[in-house]
Amino acid sequence: MPIQFYPEQKIFKLDTKTTSYVFQVGFYDYLMHLYYGAKVSDADLEYLSYTCPHASHSPNVEHVLHKNFSKDICRMEYSCNGCGDLRGSSLSILRSTGTPDTDIIYVSHKIYNGKPKIVGQPATYAGEGEATTLEVLCRDPVSGAEVTLFYTVFENLGAMTRHIIVRNASEQPMDIQRVMSACVDFHDANDMDFIHLFGNWGKERMFERAPLLHGTQSVSSKRGLSSHAHNPFIALCSRNATEETGEVYGFNFVYTGNFLASAEMDSDGGARVLMGINPEGFLWHLDPGETFVAPEVVMVYSGQGLGGMSRIFHRLYRNHLCRGPWKQKKRPILINNWEATYFKFDEEKLYEIAKTAFELGIEMLVMDDGWFGTRDTAHSALGDWYVNETKLKGGLGKLTERINALGMKFGIWFEPEMVSRDSDLFRAHPDWALQSPNRPMSIARDQYVLDMSRPDVRDYLFDCIKKVMDSANIAYIKWDFNRSMTEVGSALLVSNRQQEVFHRYVLGLYELLERILTAYPNLLLEGCASGGGRFDPAWLYYAPQFWTSDDTDAIERLGIQYGTSICYPVSTMGAHVSACPNHQVGRSTPLQTRGNVAMAGTFGYELDLTKLSDEQKEIVRQQCADYHKYYDVIHNGDLYRLISPWKDRTRCAWMFVSEDRREALLTYVVMRCEIYQRYYIRLAGLDPNKQYRNEQTGQILSGDTLMNAGICIPEVLRDFDSRVFHFIAVD
Numbered sequence: 001m002p003i004q005f006y007p008e009q010k011i012f013k014l015d016t017k018t019t020s021y022v023f024q025v026g027f028y029d030y031l032m033h034l035y036y037g038a039k040v041s042d043a044d045l046e047y048l049s050y051t052c053p054h055a056s057h058s059p060n061v062e063h064v065l066h067k068n069f070s071k072d073i074c075r076m077e078y079s080c081n082g083c084g085d086l087r088g089s090s091l092s093i094l095r096s097t098g099t100p101d102t103d104i105i106y107v108s109h110k111i112y113n114g115k116p117k118i119v120g121q122p123a124t125y126a127g128e129g130e131a132t133t134l135e136v137l138c139r140d141p142v143s144g145a146e147v148t149l150f151y152t153v154f155e156n157l158g159a160m161t162r163h164i165i166v167r168n169a170s171e172q173p174m175d176i177q178r179v180m181s182a183c184v185d186f187h188d189a190n191d192m193d194f195i196h197l198f199g200n201w202g203k204e205r206m207f208e209r210a211p212l213l214h215g216t217q218s219v220s221s222k223r224g225l226s227s228h229a230h231n232p233f234i235a236l237c238s239r240n241a242t243e244e245t246g247e248v249y250g251f252n253f254v255y256t257g258n259f260l261a262s263a264e265m266d267s268d269g270g271a272r273v274l275m276g277i278n279p280e281g282f283l284w285h286l287d288p289g290e291t292f293v294a295p296e297v298v299m300v301y302s303g304q305g306l307g308g309m310s311r312i313f314h315r316l317y318r319n320h321l322c323r324g325p326w327k328q329k330k331r332p333i334l335i336n337n338w339e340a341t342y343f344k345f346d347e348e349k350l351y352e353i354a355k356t357a358f359e360l361g362i363e364m365l366v367m368d369d370g371w372f373g374t375r376d377t378a379h380s381a382l383g384d385w386y387v388n389e390t391k392l393k394g395g396l397g398k399l400t401e402r403i404n405a406l407g408m409k410f411g412i413w414f415e416p417e418m419v420s421r422d423s424d425l426f427r428a429h430p431d432w433a434l435q436s437p438n439r440p441m442s443i444a445r446d447q448y449v450l451d452m453s454r455p456d457v458r459d460y461l462f463d464c465i466k467k468v469m470d471s472a473n474i475a476y477i478k479w480d481f482n483r484s485m486t487e488v489g490s491a492l493l494v495s496n497r498q499q500e501v502f503h504r505y506v507l508g509l510y511e512l513l514e515r516i517l518t519a520y521p522n523l524l525l526e527g528c529a530s531g532g533g534r535f536d537p538a539w540l541y542y543a544p545q546f547w548t549s550d551d552t553d554a555i556e557r558l559g560i561q562y563g564t565s566i567c568y569p570v571s572t573m574g575a576h577v578s579a580c581p582n583h584q585v586g587r588s589t590p591l592q593t594r595g596n597v598a599m600a601g602t603f604g605y606e607l608d609l610t611k612l613s614d615e616q617k618e619i620v621r622q623q624c625a626d627y628h629k630y631y632d633v634i635h636n637g638d639l640y641r642l643i644s645p646w647k648d649r650t651r652c653a654w655m656f657v658s659e660d661r662r663e664a665l666l667t668y669v670v671m672r673c674e675i676y677q678r679y680y681i682r683l684a685g686l687d688p689n690k691q692y693r694n695e696q697t698g699q700i701l702s703g704d705t706l707m708n709a710g711i712c713i714p715e716v717l718r719d720f721d722s723r724v725f726h727f728i729a730v731d
């Protein structure tokens with residue numbers, strides 16, 4: 001059994017094939033954390049349990065005055081506010097007395113096969129025999145709060161998940177000020193680095209690694225979405241960890257709203273990692289008997305460097321987070337008209353693009369922003385989700401019939417959560433937008449955010465989307481979201497519930513997404529938020545692909561896709577070939593390179609194909625054929641990042657290896673040309689004992705030669721040039 005309880009020592013041991021996570025019901029029934037890392041044997045559990053000297057100045061109430069125990073020094077399993085553990089707290093509950101002191105102790109536990117669903121929220125899932133769960137019930141004897149800690153281990157994957165349920169089991173109301181979904185105390189973080197993914201519009205998920213310092217390092221969002229600025233991901237790794245060696249602990253929050261992720265190092269070099277809903281702007285009221293469910297955190301330990309950690313996240317998300325038919329089904333190559341036409345299109349222009357696209361091997365036309373209401377610029381009509389028949393003569397039905405008749409699928413853009421100031425919807429229902437009494441509403445991209453905590457707003461949106469969906473044969477929706485939230489209040493909620501709006505918004509969004517997917521189970525949903533502003537695991541539960549960034553330049557995309565791949569699989573990353581000079585950065589790159597980079601994602605095009613020369617069209621035709629040829633190894637294979645685009649900013653390389661290690665695909669891109677005689681790239685992930693044929697050169701070399709000596713690139717490639725090499729094992 002992957003999860004064991006040892007009654008004598010009162011120790012819980014949660015094992016995967018490669019990891020152990022150990023904690024104990026310790027002094028006075030407090031839960032004490034003992035260990036997380038590479039697998040340890042069951043024989044030494046006694047050794048792992050420990051005492052910590054109580055310093056005279058460490059606060060402890062009389063009944064816990066014990067010379068070997070101090071909540072402020074010991075490693076606690078789930079830290080509480082204001083009762084002696086003065087490091088970052090996981091839980092803070094405001095009692096009806098107005099005081100926020102919180103203190104929980106162990107009551108009971110259950111261990112069972114499988115993984116419970118988190119009702120109404122996205123989470124990883126497991127089939128029969130794929131996971132085991134531990135629930136630990138704790139109680140605060142003073143406030144009457146009951147707290148259940150959930151732990152699930154995916155034994156074969158080296159991953160585990162956690163979430164929390166808080167129940168008001170008292171007779172008085174209470175308010176949750178802060179509830180983290182995971183807390184992990186490390187006993188030695190002296191030589192650890194802190195990794196996170198920061199960014200901005202057009203520059204999402206930049207990788208940053210720096211020594212963990214004393215004090216708290218944190219990333220967060222209070223924008224209402226997980227955001228471009230910081231991804232809900234952090235990792236701690238040993239200072240000597242590399243891409244393929246060393247220890248890495250990754251934490252990723254399955255939530256698309258405000259979050260906090262922090263690591264706090266104390267003077268002894270211990271560290272506490274916390275991850276959960278951002279307490280700023282959050283206060284959740286619980287009447288007696290009510291419960292609150294804090295979202296899931298995924299925790300991955302790898303002894304094989306960052307690459308090892310990423311591959312565990314990728315497998316987990318591909319197989320236990322993405323759902324529905326599109327989890328397995330091959331994604332269609334799409335052509336999106338946004339960068340081809342922006343708002344200036346009609347049905348003939350779209351048909352013309354689709355016709356050319358179909359001839360080249362593209363399988364779906366996506367009609368982007370501008371098809372509804374009076375939407376000819378970004379300044380109007382969001383919320384008015386009816387077709388603009390002046391633009392699309394004959395309506396959506398006619399257009400989709402023509403596209404379908406070509407043999408192509410049809411997809412459409414929506415930005416359901418928004419309303420334009422200039423829209424029929426806002427004129428009719430100004431109170432449907434998020435707002436705070438007497439406070440001017442901030443505008444961004446000339447739009448407001450609808451209050452998704454309101455059932456009437458969600459019903460309206462569902463009906464609008466349903467009408468459109470039922471009027472034509474629509475295979476795909478791109479679900480966009482283009483601004484942060486401000487003045488976050490709801491006209492429907494009473495004052496002591498207003499700080500719940502951020503989270504209620506997110507729950508409302510989940511409900512609407514689920515409703516749409518239930519009504520249209522074959523729909524392929526692609527998430528988008530001004531590019532990749534909501535690229536998080538919560539979205540991947542609904543949408544198996546997410547538009548990675550509005551920056552479509554192949555060279556900029558190297559960094560963006562590299563950073564995104566730190567925890568998200570390439571099968572979820574929207575990546576398109578766009579026009580040159582690139583619309584975002586003005587750079588011109590070869591069409592081959594644009595294709596090679598976009599192929600490390602859910603492949604598509606975003607340019608006016610009718611303007612391509614015959615020679616360029618031939619390249620596109622070849623790329624579409626390659627996409628099918630390499631689909632399996634790219635989408636279901638393991639990713640090995642070989643050369644980081646940030647290392648010296650001259651080149652970047654990565655490869656995919658099939659699970660059986662019989663096939664591999666290497667992509668190499670030159671960011672800035674340098675003169676050299678011969679250049680070697682060492683491959684990774686191959687079987688050292690197998691021979692591989694390089695399909696491009698015909699050369700046969702063994703796996704160990706390719707991995708240790710490397711593959712030689714004899715010619716000097718020019719700026720932005722790239723090469724792809726396909727390796728097949730020979731028997």
Ligand code: GLA
Binds near residue numbers: 482528531
């Ligand atoms: C956002 C998206 C783009 C495009 C535009 C349309 O910026 O990220 O891909 O859909 O909106 O307005």
